[in-house]
Amino acid sequence: MKFSQRKRRNEPNDAAVPSTPSAILSTEVLSHQQGRKLLEDFWECKTELVHASIRHFPWLEPQRPPMEAWPMAQFIKLYCEPEVCKVTAILRLHERYAAFKHLLASAHMRLAAHVAKQFQRRGVSYEDLVQEGVCGLMKAIDRFDLSHGTRLATYATWWIRQSLQIAVASQSHVIGLSTYHVQKLGAIQQATEALAHRWDRLPSAQELAERTGINLDLLTHLQTVARAPVSLDAVIHEGTDFHLADALADDVMTGSESRGAESRETLQLLLKNLRPRERYILDRRFGLAGNKPISLTQIGCTLRISKERVRQIQQTALKKLRTSAGHAGWESSMVLG
Numbered sequence: 468m469k470f471s472q473r474k475r476r477n478e479p480n481d482a483a484v485p486s487t488p489s490a491i492l493s494t495e496v497l498s499h500q501q502g503r504k505l506l507e508d509f510w511e512c513k514t515e516l517v518h519a520s521i522r523h524f525p526w527l528e529p530q531r532p533p534m535e536a537w538p539m540a541q542f543i544k545l546y547c548e549p550e551v552c553k554v555t556a557i558l559r560l561h562e563r564y565a566a567f568k569h570l571l572a573s574a575h576m577r578l579a580a581h582v583a584k585q586f587q588r589r590g591v592s593y594e595d596l597v598q599e600g601v602c603g604l605m606k607a608i609d610r611f612d613l614s615h616g617t618r619l620a621t622y623a624t625w626w627i628r629q630s631l632q633i634a635v636a637s638q639s640h641v642i643g644l645s646t647y648h649v650q651k652l653g654a655i656q657q658a659t660e661a662l663a664h665r666w667d668r669l670p671s672a673q674e675l676a677e678r679t680g681i682n683l684d685l686l687t688h689l690q691t692v693a694r695a696p697v698s699l700d701a702v703i704h705e706g707t708d709f710h711l712a713d714a715l716a717d718d719v720m721t722g723s724e725s726r727g728a729e730s731r732e733t734l735q736l737l738l739k740n741l742r743p744r745e746r747y748i749l750d751r752r753f754g755l756a757g758n759k760p761i762s763l764t765q766i767g768c769t770l771r772i773s774k775e776r777v778r779q780i781q782q783t784a785l786k787k788l789r790t791s792a793g794h795a796g797w798e799s800s801m802v803l804g
Contacts, residue, residue: 576601586635
């Protein structure tokens with residue numbers, strides 16, 4: 468008895484807050500009455516959570532949201548999450564709010580999976596599509612208002628479809644596509660499957676354009692963009708180590724191109740042995756960095772020295788290059804003349 472009294476004495480004043488729903492999460496479809504009752508309880512819990520937060524924290528009064536589904540959901544996300552609020556009564560209400568939300572999501576999980584099937588074979592795995600569909604379903608639950616007069620399933624279908632369209636547009640292709648173009652690609656794919664089933668062959672681009680009403684140039688462009696990328700490491704023949712990269716032709720340089728590339732590489736190594744001003748003069752005089760060569764007078768004006776002094780520094784730098792090339796065993800002809 469003493470233990471019971473001690474336990475009651477330690478309970479908070481807000482013990483009257485209803486406990487978390489004890490229903491087991493299930494994907495079974497709810498009846499209309501069950502769904503309506505669950506939505507009403509969810510709305511009541513959401514409203515009470517907002518009011519309780521403002522009662523405990525008067526400084527939130529200026530942030531009081533209108534009694535609409537989406538503003539209230541945003542308010543709860545900002546000020547009532549367990550990471551932000553540590554008040555026991557609000558935490559209990561938030562647990563109940565989250566439980567109602569998960570019950571609604573579980574009851575409509577089949578809807579998300581059903582809509583996700585319509586987006587298969589578009590470059591995104593079915594598991595990822597279901598996950599994106601559930602994200603759209605959660606948005607619909609946050610935004611749904613009982614005063615709409617529609618069922619949650621009807622309202623959620625649009626949000627699920629929108630999330631799936633955005634996911635396919637951003638993840639399925641190397642080149643990003645807009646939602647509009649993704650819809651066009653879906654129409655092209657459906658027409659291709661229907662015509663192939665009827666004619667026992669793949670339809671041509673012209674036949675698809677006539678069937679879908681899409682401009683031929685746009686249809687061809689979309690088909691090109693929608694092609695799946697192929698890795699150069701892909702094995703061409705199973706059981707062998709012959710990769711696609713091995714079948715590509717190598718760009719063979721001519722003898723003069725090879726010698727030119729070797730000379731440029733050698734010169735860059737030798738230039739590292741010069742002083743910064745010597746490197747700068749040779750670079751501007753001969754256009755080593757791809758710039759247009761300029762005269763000794765122009766270099767002198769930039770460095771504020773005479774033309775003759777520029778010529779002397781140039782000759783000294785060239786002499787150093789030839790000496791370094793000789794020590795390294797390279798031909799002096801590979802150095803600037």
